[in-house]
Amino acid sequence: METQKTEQLNRGEFLRSLGMSSAALMAFYCMGTLTSCSKGSSDPTPSTGTGTGTGTGTLDLTASGNSALKTEGGYVYNGSMIVARVKGGSYVALSKACTHQGTNVQYRLSQNDFYCPNHGSEFSTTGAVEVGPAGTPLTVYKTTLSSDGNTLTITT
Ligand code: FES
Numbered sequence: 001m002e003t004q005k006t007e008q009l010n011r012g013e014f015l016r017s018l019g020m021s022s023a024a025l026m027a028f029y030c031m032g033t034l035t036s037c038s039k040g041s042s043d044p045t046p047s048t049g050t051g052t053g054t055g056t057g058t059l060d061l062t063a064s065g066n067s068a069l070k071t072e073g074g075y076v077y078n079g080s081m082i083v084a085r086v087k088g089g090s091y092v093a094l095s096k097a098c099t100h101q102g103t104n105v106q107y108r109l110s111q112n113d114f115y116c117p118n119h120g121s122e123f124s125t126t127g128a129v130e131v132g133p134a135g136t137p138l139t140v141y142k143t144t145l146s147s148d149g150n151t152l153t154i155t156t
Contacts, residue, residue, distance in 0.1 A: 055079025055093070056141065059152040069152070073109030081141060083154065086125050087112040093141035093154045094127045100134040114138065 055078035061069055068074030069091070075084035082096035084107035094114060096104045103118035113130060114123040122131035127138035144153045 054156075055081035055083070056154050056156055059083060059154060060150065061152055062150050073107065075107040077104060078154075081139075081154070082107065082114065083143070083152070084114070084125075091143040091145060091152055092125045093143050094123070094125075095139040098134055099129075099136040099138060100132075105138070 059066055059069075059076075059078060066076055068076050069083065069085045072085050072087065072089055075082055077083075077096055078093075080095060080097065081093050082105055083091060083093045086092045086107065087109055092107075094105070098105050098116035098118060098121055100116065100119060100121050103116050105114040105116050105121075105123060107113075108115050111122070112125060114125070114127075116122070116134065119133050120131065121129065121134035123134070123138050124130050127140040129135065129137055142155045144155075145151070146153070
């Protein structure tokens with residue numbers, strides 16, 4: 001009897017501690033993967049860009065609206081695309097709408113991929129689907145950096 005009581009108590013405590021630790025785990029998870037929590041939502045700076053419908057054209061990297069692109073891991077939305085300065089410092093431009101249901105994807109430096117916060121699809125830096133539910137790749141655009149490093153030209 002004594003043992004049973006102790007066991008019940010322990011289980012109660014165990015469950016309580018589980019409840020607490022899942023919240024703690026979430027906090028830990030967010031700290032460990034900044035890009036999927038706080039960073040992802042604060043990073044996008046609306047691009048001033050060239051304002052063309054698709055986002056093709058030139059992007060002035062000295063414009064304040066594009067300052068996120070000065071830093072590896074930064075990204076902006078430009079027309080219908082997302083432009084990111086990916087791991088290693090090069091620029092990648094992809095269609096920003098997740099091919100599942102159209103949510104804007106986000107670049108994650110820690111994983112070097114593009115992530116959809118809606119249902120968790122993941123795309124490589126070439127736009128290929130790495131994790132569904134999305135079934136088709138993002139459109140990839142060509143990017144060319146000017147020799148002075150101030151202008152990014154984006155073409156289809
Ligand atoms: S909208 Fe992107 S995974 Fe569903």
